[in-house]
Each structure stands twice: as C-alpha cells, then as structure tokens.
Amino acid sequence: MNNYHKGIIEIIERNIGKTKEIIPVGHHELGRHFVYRIEDSKNKQYILKIYGKENRWCKEVNALELLNGVILCPEVINKGILENGVEWILQEKISGVILEEIWDHLSNNNKIYIIEEIGEILGSIHSSYKYDYYGYCEKLEYRVDDKKGFISYRKSKDKKIINNILKQELPHKEFLKKTYSAMIKYYRYLNTNEYSCLCHHDFSARNIMVNRKENMWKVTGVIDFEHSYPNDPYIDFTDLYQTIFIDEKPLEYYFLRGYTKYMKLDRNHIEKVRYYLLNKGLFICSWTYDSIRDYYNEGMRLLKWLI
Known part of the structure; x- marks a missing residue:
C-alpha cells in the first residue's frame, strides 16, 4: 500500500474500506491514465480509473449514467477530483x-x-x-x-x-x-x-x-x-x-x-x-x-x- 499515491488510498478507504488486493491494470507505461482493479474483503471487485488527460471524466461519467439500464455497462460507484485537479471515477468491475x-x-x-x-x-x-x-x-x-x-x-x-x-x-x-x-x-x-x-x-x-x-x-x-x-x-x-x-x-x-x-x-x-x-x-x-x-x-x- 505504501507504493500507492496518497489520493488513491484515500479514495479507496473512503469508498470501499478494507481491501484484499489492489492491482494495476491497463497501460500505465503510456502515462495517460492509471487504472486499478480492487477487491474488497467480501470479494467484490471494482475498477478505479485516475485520468491523466482532461475532459475524459465528464464524458465517461455522462455516458455511463445515460446508458445504465440501456446496455450492460459498469455502474458508477463514485467520482471526484483530487486536490491537484486530477479526475477519478470508481466503478463496478464487469465480470469476464x-x-x-x-x-x-x-x-x-x-x-x-x-x-x-x-x-x-x-x-x-x-x-x-x-x-x-x-x-x-x-x-x-x-x-x-x-x-x-x-x-x-x-x-x-x-x-x-x-x-x-x-x-x-x-x-x-x-x-x-x-x-x-x-x-x-x-x-x-x-x-x-x-x-x-x-x-x-x-x-x-x-x-x-x-x-x-x-x-x-x-x-x-x-x-x-x-x-x-x-x-x-x-x-x-x-x-x-x-x-x-x-x-x-x-x-x-x-x-x-x-x-x-x-x-x-x-x-x-x-x-x-x-x-x-x-x-x-x-x-x-x-x-x-x-x-x-x-x-x-x-x-x-x-x-x-x-x-
């Protein structure tokens, strides 16, 4: 946990609580976004996305909220902006x-x-x-x-x-x-x-x-x-x-x-x-x-x- 950014830890603790694992997924080496798969103490899984580019958060949140119930897509658990202005979204992980x-x-x-x-x-x-x-x-x-x-x-x-x-x-x-x-x-x-x-x-x-x-x-x-x-x-x-x-x-x-x-x-x-x-x-x-x-x-x- 010490290797994770303080803001990420705060998001996880505030919205999920105790976790079993936090695994980086996606292409972090590109430096565009940072995506983590998180599993809580009850084995429920989430995806936390930290956006490295502006104007992505609003598009994704808007689309997911509009399409929830229309198609199978992730449910938005929470969203926000860190103190440094970086946007984030926490969503359920779709199985598969x-x-x-x-x-x-x-x-x-x-x-x-x-x-x-x-x-x-x-x-x-x-x-x-x-x-x-x-x-x-x-x-x-x-x-x-x-x-x-x-x-x-x-x-x-x-x-x-x-x-x-x-x-x-x-x-x-x-x-x-x-x-x-x-x-x-x-x-x-x-x-x-x-x-x-x-x-x-x-x-x-x-x-x-x-x-x-x-x-x-x-x-x-x-x-x-x-x-x-x-x-x-x-x-x-x-x-x-x-x-x-x-x-x-x-x-x-x-x-x-x-x-x-x-x-x-x-x-x-x-x-x-x-x-x-x-x-x-x-x-x-x-x-x-x-x-x-x-x-x-x-x-x-x-x-x-x-x-």
Whole structure:
C-alpha cells in the first residue's frame, strides 16, 4: 500500500474500506491514465480509473449514467477530483475477460453469436438518445449545431491529417495522397443524418467483456466510455471493420443483423462507413511511422484493403 499515491488510498478507504488486493491494470507505461482493479474483503471487485488527460471524466461519467439500464455497462460507484485537479471515477468491475484476448480461440458459431450481440448493443446505444448537435458541450473539444458545420469540421480535421502526411518523408506518400483524394469525394454523403447519436468512439473487442456460459462465450458488458459524445453513428463501425471484418468479412452480416434490430441503416451507410475507414487509416499513417511502426503498418493495411 505504501507504493500507492496518497489520493488513491484515500479514495479507496473512503469508498470501499478494507481491501484484499489492489492491482494495476491497463497501460500505465503510456502515462495517460492509471487504472486499478480492487477487491474488497467480501470479494467484490471494482475498477478505479485516475485520468491523466482532461475532459475524459465528464464524458465517461455522462455516458455511463445515460446508458445504465440501456446496455450492460459498469455502474458508477463514485467520482471526484483530487486536490491537484486530477479526475477519478470508481466503478463496478464487469465480470469476464476482454473479448480481444479470446477472439482467435472462438468457434465460428460463437463468433457469429457474439458479433450479433455486439450489433444489438451498438444499436441500443445509438438508438437511446438523439441530439441536434455534434460534439461535447463541456470543456469543448468541438461542438457544431448543424450539418454544414459538421462537414466543415470534418474537412478541417482532414486537412490537418494530409498536411501532416505531406510534411514527412513517408515511403507511401503518393499512395496516401491518392487515398486522401478518394476520401474527400465522400463528403457529399455526410449530410443525410437527421440527428446525431451518443457514440462510443472506441467500440472494439478490446472494450467488450465476455464470460463463458453453457459452453458459449457471451457478452457481459462494454467498458471505456471516456471518448463518448454525440456524433455520426457510423463512426462507431470503424474499429470493428479494422480489427475484425477486414479478415472475417462474412461476420459483417451478423453484426448488421443485430444492429438493425434497433437502428435503421441510412441509405448512404456504406459510403459513410467507407469515409470513416479511409479517415481512420490516413490518421493512423499521419503520425505513427517514426514512433509506432507496427501501427503505421496497420493503417496501411486498412487503406490497401479499401483502395
């Protein structure tokens, strides 16, 4: 216990009491957030997240409070701000393991079952609340109140991506420039939303918990809502395409079958998903070549799959 920050100890003592173990989880080496799994004297488990970046606490708390009872997600036990201004949230730990860790070991039938469950969950999230703006309204990252403003925002962000690419000596620069030219042709499909939806913005197997029940792995909940705010719902499709459908395209059908139980697909949903995938691939390639080469290669793989 002596190795733990005084503020963390105070949070634990005040909200949990006696503990059996406190285990760091997540990627503390990145210095972004500090996450701990805590087990109390009655074997109940919690997750304590100390935020290393601003404007994450309010998004996660807001999303979890809105979605509690809508989908399986952690219950917020308490939240607050330390004396030094650092934000924290204490939540129940959802049972199970991270889907990403066991995905490759699943049977095809189990993958179909889970991917349809995932589609239903995402459809439930997107259908639960409707907004007349895009973005988050507290400590603004951005907020626009109409379709024209939304598209202008997307264009300005994309300009920054391509400018960053052009400044570097990248081996695939010409390919990336052609990809950018292909991507911007999809802007005309982005103005058909009647409203925005609450989006997760990191909806992938690494943020989905599963448990084995009756010889079948099933979803027990969704975690990590720190990026959540109202946006175009199709932006939430990108991580699943990048990490699963790129190799297992037939599973897309079952995902959409689950999703459309709650959400009707936009007439231009294919074009919208394609735009967001191109955007994601270009963004990855715009900053990772010198720092995270493997991730750069993932971005290139996604773009070559699309082009």
